[in-house]
Amino acid sequence: MTTQDLLIELGTEELPPKALVQLAQSFADSIKTQLTASELAFTYVKSLNSPRRLSVIVEGLQTQQVDKEVEKKGPSVDVAFDADGNPTKAALGWARGNGISIEQASRLKTDKGEWLVHKATEKGQPVTALLQDFIERAIKQLPIPRPMRWGSSEHSFIRPVHHLTVLLGNEVVTCSVLGIDSSNTVTGHRFHHPELVTIANASSYIEQMADAHVLVDFEQRKAVIREQIEELAEQENATPVMDEALLDEVASLVEWPVAHVAHFEERFLQVPKEALIYTMKDDQRYFPLEDNQGQLLPRFIFVSNIESKDPKQVIEGNEKVIRPRLADAEFFFATDQKTPLAQRVEGLHKVLFQKQLGTLGEKAERISRLSGAIATLLNDDAEAAARAGLLAKADLMSDMVMEFPEVQGVMGMHYARLDGESDLVANAIEGHYHPRFAGDTLPDSKVACAVALADKLDTLAGIFGIGQTPKGDRDPFALRRAAIGLLRVLIEKELPLDLPLLVDEAIKGYGDKIKASSALTDSIVDFLLGRFRAYYEDQSVPVDVIQAVMARRPTVAFDFDRRVHAVHAFKSNPEADALAAANKRVSNILAKADQVGSSVDPDLLSEAEEKALHSALDSVRNDVSADAEQGNYDAALSRLASLREPVDAFFEQVMVNADDSAVRANRLALLSQLRAQFLNIADISLLQS
Template sequence: MKTNDLLIELGTEELPPKALKSLSEAFTQAWIQQLEQARLSAERVQSFASPRRLAVLIEGVQTAQADEVVEKRGPAVQAAFDADGKPTKAALGWARGLGIDISEAQRLSTDKGEWLLHEAKVPGKSLTDLLQGMLDASVKQIPVPKAMRWGSGDYQFIRPLHRLTVLLGQEIIPATLFGVQSSNKVTGHRFHHPTDVTLSHAKDYAQALRDAYVIADFAERKAMIEQSVVNLAESENGIPVWDDALVEEVASLVEYPVALVAGFDEAFLSVPKEALIYTMKDDQRYFPLVDTQNNLLPRFIFISNIQSLDPVQVVSGNEKVIRPRLADAQFFFETDKKQTLASRIAKLDSVLFQKELGSTGDKARRIATNARKIAELLGVDASAAERAGLLAKADLVSNMVMEFPEVQGIMGMHYARHDGEPEVVAQAIEAHYRPRFAGDELPVSSEGCAVALADKLDTLVGIFAIGQTPKGDRDPFGLRRAAIGMLRILVEKELPLDLNKLVEIAVASYGEIVKSPELVQTQVVDFLLGRFRPWYQDQHIPVDVIQAVLARRPTVALDFDRRVKAVAEFRAHPQSEALAAANKRVSNILAKADTVNHQINESLLQEDAEHALFKGLTGIEAQVEDATNEGDYQAAMEALATLREPIDAFFENVMVNADDDAVRNNRLAMLHALRNQFLRIADISLLQN
C-alpha cells in the first residue's frame, strides 16, 4: 500500500495562550480518530502548535483505503426458491437490489440454516477524496468555549482563520475551511520573517518554519524556554521561581523564544516577596529569581519573542513595565501597615459572605469559635487558634489583597507579624487556606490545622444549611475542594478527630440559621465520607475496597484511611477472594434467618469442621480486638485470613440449616460471630477481586 506524509496547518490570529496546548491536543486526537474511522494507517502523528497555528504532520499515511469485501446476506434458501427450484420474488428482489443475477449468489450455511449470500467488493477511496470530510470533522472536535465571527460571513472559530495548508507529500490537496482555500504556504515569524514560506514537501514543515524564526513544536519550544531560564538563572547565581503552567503559558505566547535577564530596585525587596513574585509571574509572565535561602533577588528573567539587535533596549523596556507594578505593591504594603489587622475586623461586617449566612465578619467570628474548640480537641494552643481564626479574613479588606487577591492569607501573615501577633497566630492565618489545590502543602502547625478545618467546615455547613449543595459539575462554593482539603489535613496530619464531632461544632456555631441541625449534620458527614471515593481513586485504590470500608461508615478520617489501606493490602492476599466469597455467603444466610443467637454453645457443636472453626474463631478473637482497638487493621486482617481453611471446611462439611433448631441456631450464632469479626474492619463481602 502506497504511503506519504500529510500536513494540515490552520493558520490563525493569536490563539488564547492558556488554551493552546489543549487545543493542539484536541486537534491531533481528532485526526488520529479520523484516520481510524477512515481505515487509514499511519506511522506517526506529530502535533505542532504556536500562537498563530495548529498543525499535524501525519507521517507514512496510507494514500488510499484498502478495498473491502462486504457480505450481503439474502433470504433463507428455503424461502428463496419454490418447490420447483425457481427463485421467488424475495430472492429476485434481493438480487436485483445488488445488481446481480440470482445465479451469481453464493450459499452461507449456519447452524440455523442456509442463506443466500453475495460478497461485494467495495473499492477503497483515496485520501484526497476523503480529506475534506476528515478536515471538517476534525475541526468540529476542537473544543471552542467561545467562538469568534469575522468578516462578512457566518464563519465561527476560536480565532479567525487566515491560512489553510494541506500538503500530501509535494501535492496540494484541494480543501476549503471557513472560506479559505488550501495552499502550500505557511506564515513565518511576524517580525523576523513577515513574508510567506512556501513548502516543497510536507516533511519540510518544521525546518522551513525554523528557518523563518518559528519553533512550531510546542514541546520543543517549552524545553528551550526551560533550559534557557535555568542557564540564565545560574549565571545570576539564582534559582528561577516557576511552575509548569507558567512555562506552558509563556511557550504559548512566543514563536521564537529568547531569554533575557532584567532587574529592579532593591528598595522593593522591603515588600513581602510573595506579592512581588505574584506581580512578576501572574501579571507579567516573568520568572523571578531567589537565592539558595529562598530570598528574592532583585532580578528576573523574561522571554522575548524576537532576537533583538539591541537587547539592552528590550531589557530596559521590561524593567520600565514592571517598575510601576512593584511600586503599587510597595505603596499598598506601606499604607496597610498603618492599620492593624485587628482594626480591620469591623470592616468585614460590610463584606458579604453569603446573603443568607451573613457577612464575612460573621464568618470570622464563627471560625474563631470553632478553631478554639477544635484546638481543644487536639490539645494545642486554643487561644492562638481562636485569635488566628478571628484575624484570618481581615486582610481581605487590605489594599494589597484588594489589588492582588491571590495573596490573601499570605499578607495576613505578614501584617500579623508587623502587628506583633505571636508567630503561631501569623502562620495559622496564612495556613487556613491550605490546601488551596490538589497537591498543595498542608498547614504546618496544629493551630493552623484547627483554623483551616474551622474555615472549611463553616463553608460546608452553611452552604448545606441553605440547600446550595453541588449539583453535577456545578460547585460554585468549592465544597468538594473544601471537603478533600479537610480529609487531607485529618489523614496526612494524623489528627484523630471524628467528622461527626467536627460538623456538630460547626452546626452549633450557626445557631438558628441552621433550621434542621440533625439533617444538615447527616448531609455534611455523608458528603465528607463520599469524597473519600474520588480521593482514593486518584490513588488507584479499587472502588470495591473503598465501598467495603464505606459500608461500615467510620467517621474518624484517619481511622478510615487505615482501614482502606489494610483492606487494599488484604485484597491482594491470595486468600482474599475465598474469604470475600465466604463473607458474602454468610451475609446471605444471616439475612434469611428469622433470629440469630449471639452466644455460641460449645456443647452443641457436632462436626469436626464446626469444632475447627470455633477453635480458630476463639483463637484470633482477642488478637483481632486488640489490633482493631489500636488501629492496626492490617494485623487484624492477617489474623482473620488464617480462618480461610476452617471456613472452607465448615461450608463443605456442615449443614447450617440442621433439622434440630438448637443446632441450627448455634451454627447461625457462629456465623454471626464470624461475620462480626470481619465487620470490625470492613464489609469484605463487597470485594470483587
C-alpha cells in the same frame, strides 16, 4: 501499500496562550480518530503548534483505503418472492438499491432461514478525497467557548484564520475550510521571517519552520525556554521561581524564545516577596530569581519572541514595564499598614458571603468560634485558634488583596505579624487556605489545622443547609475541593476527630439561618465519606478495598485511612481470597436465617471441625478486639488470616442447616461471631479476587 507524510496547518492570528496546547491536541486527536475509523494506517500522529498555528503531522500515512469485500443482506426468501415465485416489491427495491438484478443476488442459508445477499467490492477512496471532511469535522470539535467572526467573513473561529496548508508528501491536497483554500505556504516568524514560507514536503515542515524562526514543536520550545532560564539563573548564582504552568504559558506566547535577565530597584524588596512574585509571574509572565536561602533577588528572567540585535533595549523595555507594577504593590503594602488587620474585620460585614447565610463578617465570627472548639478537641491553643479564625478573612479588605486576589492569606500573615500578632496566629491565617489544590502543602500547626477545618466545615454546613448541594459538574462553592482538603488535613495530620461531631458543631454556628437536623448532618457526612473514593483512587487503591471499609462507615477520617491501608495490604495475603469468599458465604447464610443468637454453647458442638473453628476463634478474639480498638488493623487482620484452615474445614465437613434446631442455631451463632471479628475492621466479603 503506498504511504506519504501528511501536513495540515491552520494559520491564525495569535491564539489564547492558555488554550493553545488543548486546541492543538484536540485538533490532532480528531484527525487521528478519523483516520483510524476510515481504516487508513499510519505510523504516528504528532500535534504541533505555535501562537499563530495549529498543525498536525501524520507520518507514514496510507494514501488509499483498501478495497473491501462486503455482504449486503436483503430480505428473506419468504419475503422476497410471492407464492408463484415472482420477486416482491421489497426484493426489487433492495436489488435496485444495490445496482443489481434479482438474478444476480446470492443466497445465504442460516439456522433462522434463507436470505438474499449481494456480495460486492467496496472501492477504497484515496485519502485526498477524505481530508476535507476530516479537517472540517476536527475544527467543529475544537473546544472553543466563544468563536468570533472577522471582516466580512461568514465563518467563525477562535481567532481570524489566514491560511490553510494541506500537503500529502509534496503535493497540495485541494481543500477549502473556513473560506480559505489550501496551499503549500505558511507564515514564518512575524518579525524574523515576515515573508511566506513554501513547504517543499510534509516531512520537511519542522525543519523549514525552524529556518523561518518558528519552533512548531511545543515540547521543544518549552525545553529551550527551560534550558535558557536555567543557564541564565546559574550565571546569576540564583534559582528561578519556575513552575510548569508558567512554562506552558510562556511557550504558548513565543515562536522563537530568547531569554534575558533584567533588574528592578532593591527598594521594592521591602514588599513581601509573594506579592512581588505574583506580579512578575501572573501579570508579566516573568521568572523571578531567588538566592540559595530562598530570598527574592532584585532580578528576573523574561522570555522574548525576538532575537534582538540590541538586547539592551529589550531588557530596558521590560524593566520599564515591571516598574509601575511593583510600585503599585509597594503603594498597596504601605497603605494597608495604616489600618491594623483587626480593624478590617468590621469591613467584612459589608461583604456578602451568601445572601441566605449572611456576610463574610458573620462567617469570620463562625470560623472563630468553630476554630476554638476544634483546637480544644485537639488539646491545643483554643484562644490562638479563635483569634486566627476571626482574622483569617480580614486581608480580603486590604488594597493589596483587592488588586492581587491570589495573595490572600499570605498578606494576612504578613499584616498580622506587623500588627504584633503571634507567629502561631499569623501562620494560621495563611495556612487555613491549604490545601488549595491537589498535592498542595497542609497547615503546619494544629492551630492552623483547626482554622482550615473550620473554614471548610462552615462552608459545607451552610451551603448544604440551604440545599445548594453540588449537582453534576456544578459546584459553584467548590464543596468537593473543600471536602477533599478537609479529609487530607484530618488524615495526613493524623487528627482523631469524628466527622458527625465536627459537622454538628459547624451547623450550630449558623443558629436559625439553617435548620439543624440529623438528616442534614448525615447528608454532609455522607458527602464527605463519598470523597474517599476519589482520594484513594489517586493513590491507586482498588475500589473494592474502599467499598469494604465504607461498608462499616467509620467516621473518623484518620481511622478510615488506617483501615483502608490495612485491608489493601491484607488483600495481597495468600489467605485473603479464601477468607473473602468464606465471609461472603457466611453473610448469605446469616441473611437467610430467621434469627441468629450471639452466644455459642460448646456442649452443642459435635463435629471436630466446628470445635476447631470455635477454639481458633476464641484464641484470637481478645487480641483482635484489642488490636482493632488501638487502630492496629494490620495486626488484627494478620491474626484473622490464621483462621483460613479451620474456616475451610468447617464448610467442607459441617452442615450448618442441621435438622436439630438447637444445633443449627448454635452453628449460626458461631458463624455470626466469626463474621463479627472481620466486621470490626471491614466487610472483606466485598473484596474481589
